[in-house]
Amino acid sequence: MGKCPFFISLLVSILLVCFYGLSLTAGVLPKAKSPADAVMNDSNMVIAQAVRDIKTRVDMAINGDEEMDYSSEGGPKEYVPKEDLAARMANAQLEAESIRNTDEDHKLFEETPEEAPTDIYDSGEEEDSEEEESEEDENSQAAALPAGYIGKTELPEGDTSALGSYDGFYTVEDSYFTGGDTVFIGDSRQKGFGIYSGIPNIVLYAKEGYAAHQAFTKKFIDSPLGKLTLEEAMAAEPGRFKKIYIKFGLNEIGGSAEAFKNAYYRLIDMLKYYQPDAVIYIQSIIHVTKIKSQGSTVFNNDNINSRNEAVKEVADREHVCFLDLNSVFTNEEGCLPADYASDGIHIKAQYMQPWIDFLRTHAVLAPSDYKRVLQPESAENAVDSSANEGDSEQNDEVSEEDNSEEAKEEAQPEETAPETPQQTVPPTPAPVPATQAPAGQGTAQNGTNVIETDWETGGGIY
């Protein structure tokens, strides 16, 4: 060691790590299974692999994370809850409230930022005409629509948004987002939306570099219990959210599509479990600008388009909404317009309005909304056949997709009950058995089941 202890210790450690890496690649040692391995493109350097492997092992030793492998299994699966945080969270919130009972610190937007004009939600021309158009048929239905809903939305040409298991897209008022039950989950671009959209009182679980597979491992959400992963945050407040907007895909675009889809399935299954009442919207990956696209072999629009196919497939198989944001954020060249983003990727704050308008015109009726609208008697009296008629027109496209998809899948509820029309697949995920339901959710769970009955019989009204 003598004259150069630092040099020697560094050299020895590097050699050791190299040796470790070599034995990993040679297969002498087993690799630590990390979600990142399957999704991210690994550097081909032995030492980088070794460092990542060691880091994964250390992470797992500290956090006790389960091993996850996204490379093999695919498709929606039943979510197995990890830990029940709800009670702890409720306690912590009670404590926090008793300390400062006016402050609701964990919500990002308490008041509208000064900048946001009050007429921010004033509908543009597009919506005005929509309202006029739909006014006639709306008159009969208006009473049936829940508060905040303006009317049905006709998808413009080129908009490939898909409904999942829902009956149609509606235009909504700003109150749709501001009830404190709307959460936006995603990467830096979703974060930019959360910060600069000016929509008050939304919950934002978004972070730079956030990828779908990190939903179970990356601790970044502040809470009275400390930093939580997305999974823990959802488990801590089960049933809190009614609308969940998700946007993932660009950060992990260098990895395999299969692993990405599997990570996404797992994420959505988890969300459905903890937030059974929520409508889940999956947003497409927004294109990058032409310059950015041409300058990158990874972050280019060809990759984004093919990855959006994967996003759409996830939405189809999970029966959730797919929102095609590129129908508003793409020019005729298939790229994000150059002046929309200074760095080619992140949308500038002044161009958030198209995004907001898009979400406003692409809302669906949540199961809980049916409960508010429908009288129990009318629900019981509603005839199945009328449900068929009413739905089949609006749902043609969706039911076709559902057909093809469901043909592939194993036993679906429809098969056991053939008299139920296909398009009335419950909008909520398959009811979770009461034994599995998170604590404190028992009553809410029952409520959900009631709503579902309403939905299936009374769907014809819409």
Added chain:
Amino acid sequence: MVFSSLIFIFRFMPIFFLLYYLLPFKWKNTVLFFGSLIFYAWGEPRYCILVLASILVNFFLAKGIDRSEDGGSVRLFLFILAVIYNIGMLVVFKYTGFIMENINAIFKLNLPVPEIPLPLGISFYTFQILSYIIDVYRYECFAEKSILGLGTYLIMFPQLVAGPIVIYGRVADALRRRRLSLRGLENGLKTFTLGLASKVILANNLGNIWNACGEAGYSNISTPFAWLGSLSYTLQLYFDFNGYSLMAVGLGEMLGFRFPLNFKYPYIARSVTDFWRRWHITLTSWFRKYVYIPLGGNRCSLGRTLINMLVVWLITGLWHGAAWNFIIWGLAYFVILVFERIFLKELLSHLQVISRIYTMLIVMCGWVLFAAPSLGDALVYFSRMFTWHGGQDFQEYLHSYWPLLLAGCFFSTPILSRLYHRHHRSIPVLVALFVLFWASIVMLVDSVYNPFLYFRF
């Protein structure tokens, strides 16, 4: 190739230093020369020719200057030829686009603006070779006898792409004869590790805040966020550039060279004049030695001194980039330095705290002008900084970055450095450096984002 990349640290460095240390001395310059060529060509192989041509042309011109008679017109002619060649290359490859754009704007023409990608490190190596030519002309040093020696001086990889700007006389002896020692290797590696950590741990992460300002669009950010962004860029630039310089100095020491330090805690300066004595020292001293003093410096009338300063700061601004905001940035510093020279200096020397705040305010605004993509963007940014715009956008960043910001402010001061220099051989410091090294490596493995800010120049 950049220093803070896995490929440099784990491929280039081990192979290069193994060869460099094992081969006998007469081969060392050859290894260094070709190693540096590979280092340079890694990112931009086609501009290798430009550097090699520069070595060839300047080698023979300097030789000619050295041999021609004192005071003769041949000597002057060769000197002017060399200066024109070097500055000409810099202008062609760095400023053509800018000049064409301005000609188009002034004369309302529509000439095509060529898009010439900037050769890596051209601003730095041009200034180094200019210093060599001028020193030979002024009899301050002899012309290098071996072309390999001059080539090694110019493209030595530690300082090739982003400084420090090493004057030939400083390394002339070392090029011919230098001692390699285990202590040099040890200390150089320590300095390299400090620089690596400064770049990877502090600068890369602090950059996120400034980037977020840009992503949102300057016209949308709140006033606190604008100031936060400006602070984060101020810190980022320092740790980025200082980190790079430290790595260069460390590598130089490992090679047996002693490079000058580039920074002396610039953010504790008590006046802007003081700041520029501490920031990018090798560049400011180059300007002083080769522009300001030959023009007459401050040993002439006040008016003449002011003109000399104006020239220096105009060139300083232009050197940093071919755009109007760099020129304005240079001129703004000129104006402030003139005020300080005339009356502010006295005042500032009495005010311990206010003088530091004043300096930092000016420096932060300066960096906004420096970093904004265009003059218009910079003005928009200033309007967000100096007129009130509310908003919560900063909370998120302040919340997640405050430890890093605090660390940044702390390490901008010399508080820890004295401790380090006194104890740098003690075991706790060694362990800390060891941890810093591997922490940086883990971050490098994790991130794909790793640009050097000063590569734009």
